[in-house]
Amino acid sequence: MKAWRLHEKEKLSLDELPAQSVGDGCVKLKTLASGISLTDTAMYTGKLPLESSPLIIGRQCVGMVTETGEGVSGLVRGDRVAADPCVCCKTCPPCKANRADECEKMICYGVNDNGFLSDFTVASANALYKLPERITDGDALFIEHIALSINAVSKLNLEKGEHIVIVGADALGIILAQVALYYQAVPILVDTDGESLALAENLGVYYTVNSVDADPMKKIFAITGGKMADCVAFVTTSRMAFGRSLEYASVGGRVALAGWTEVTEEFSGSFSAILDKKLKVVGVNNGAKLFPAAINLLATRTVDVSKLVSREVKFDDVENFIKEQADNADGFILAAVKA
Numbered sequence: 248m249k250a251w252r253l254h255e256k257e258k259l260s261l262d263e264l265p266a267q268s269v270g271d272g273c274v275k276l277k278t279l280a281s282g283i284s285l286t287d288t289a290m291y292t293g294k295l296p297l298e299s300s301p302l303i304i305g306r307q308c309v310g311m312v313t314e315t316g317e318g319v320s321g322l323v324r325g326d327r328v329a330a331d332p333c334v335c336c337k338t339c340p341p342c343k344a345n346r347a348d349e350c351e352k353m354i355c356y357g358v359n360d361n362g363f364l365s366d367f368t369v370a371s372a373n374a375l376y377k378l379p380e381r382i383t384d385g386d387a388l389f390i391e392h393i394a395l396s397i398n399a400v401s402k403l404n405l406e407k408g409e410h411i412v413i414v415g416a417d418a419l420g421i422i423l424a425q426v427a428l429y430y431q432a433v434p435i436l437v438d439t440d441g442e443s444l445a446l447a448e449n450l451g452v453y454y455t456v457n458s459v460d461a462d463p464m465k466k467i468f469a470i471t472g473g474k475m476a477d478c479v480a481f482v483t484t485s486r487m488a489f490g491r492s493l494e495y496a497s498v499g500g501r502v503a504l505a506g507w508t509e510v511t512e513e514f515s516g517s518f519s520a521i522l523d524k525k526l527k528v529v530g531v532n533n534g535a536k537l538f539p540a541a542i543n544l545l546a547t548r549t550v551d552v553s554k555l556v557s558r559e560v561k562f563d564d565v566e567n568f569i570k571e572q573a574d575n576a577d578g579f580i581l582a583a584v585k586a
């Protein structure tokens with residue numbers, strides 16, 4: 248098999264590896280599409296430490312089942328599946344308490360275990376979810392974003408009719424806004440990039456604020472009738488200031504930090520609003536066990552991700568693309584790699 252492996256910071260190579268055996272409870276997949284995300288470039292540049300080495304990078308995968316190991320039921324050769332990169336241990340106290348997303352020993356493919364930028368891959372059957380025909384390979388790369396968004400909305404206890412300010416209109420922010428609409432809440436999306444906000448508007452997000460042109464405080468004050476937002480979700484890949492976003496919350500408001508890796512340098516600033524307004528702050532970095540719910544939202548077109556892939560990259564061009572991004576990050580969101 249061929250796999251893109253990161254050996255150390257800035258040392259990525261396409262390695263020829265012996266075929267992997269398929270262990271009990273595991274499934275071999277032929278990769279149909281995988282993704283390159285900011286997690287991969289952050290590990291490449293050393294911004295995110297490499298937890299194991301060499302590491303096959305890539306946390307998104309759509310594949311075709313080619314072989315199943317002992318004890319696998321419900322999946323057969325030829326099935327098309329998406330892989331959840333986060334697999335919980337089922338034995339730690341949070342897992343036993345049905346809080347899988349807080350698992351203490353979570354395996355995260357592409358971060359602390361081999362990911363999916365390879366022609367074939369072997370993954371735990373527990374991590375795989377069958378895809379309905381109507382979901383394209385490219386769209387399926389965003390299932391993790393949708394699952395994380397559902398988890399964020401749940402952790403925030405977002406209620407019908409409540410206002411949620413979402414800071415950061417990248418793929419995760421735009422998907423989170425669509426999920427908030429599905430929950431009948433009122434999203435207000437804030438960013439500095441007019442193009443991303445226009446895309447969100449096209450997808451039905453009717454309150455957007457370009458913080459270059461307008462003061463978000465004033466606009467949010469007006470939209471919420473002066474009470475400010477019940478919830479604030481700060482997308483960690485946003486390049487805006489986290490401290491500032493706390494000001495958008497009402498007294499007693501709920502705040503989520505949502506994402507996988509922080510690219511913002513703006514965690515500085517005053518966090519006094521947490522005390523002053525008695526805010527509740529939660530961190531959400533996965534959508535454990537929410538893949539089926541996310542697949543539903545995609546299959547019913549409740550969440551539209553069709554315009555969110557920022558680049559299509561050929562399998563052989565992965566290194567060039569990541570190098571280019573490392574030198575000159577254009578704020579790409581997710582690049583789809585076709586096998």
Ligand SMILES: [Zn+2]
Binds near residue numbers: 339340350353
């Ligand atoms: Zn666990």
